[in-house]
Amino acid sequence: MAILVVNQGADWTKELYQATFDRAIPDRAYPPSGLIAHFAAPGEAGGWQVIDVWESEDAFRRFLEGTVKPAAQALGAPPFESKVVEVYNSLMP
Template sequence: MALVVVFDIPGATQAQYDAAIAALVGPGKSFNVPSDLPVPGLISHVAGPIAGGWHVTDVWESQAAFNAFTAVLMPILAGVGIPAVPPKVFGAHKYVH
């Protein structure tokens, strides 16, 4: 079952998000397709500003794939000053793309 992961991160900025993405994908690369990430399993990703912070919604193939990603992601977020905020996580009944 696909897993929906929703982050609302108070105080986070686009500059921090962009720095985290650059660190995730590596020098000279961009994040245009899920396979650009260093771990497999991302189905979709959307991110943008919200009042007072930053929002991210991901869809992952499984809990295991998301767990592998968080092991890579969390040190990167800390390095760019994005606070650790627990996401809302739930199984997707239906996903259309």
């Protein structure tokens, strides 16, 4: 079952997001296994948010723990919160 992940970092900036993204996915031609879609934007209350759709929670957790968190820690990034829900419906024309 596909999942929707909302990552929110109150103290994150566009520049910190981009530096982490560049470390985690150095070549966009080779996205992480299981990633369906990725979106990033400023958060409504400040900070930065990333919204992803993944094939499974296992695929997301592997990428988060094995790639994203080490990349963010190497940059001295503050923590962020991740919320995961199952996708009920989608439309990608």
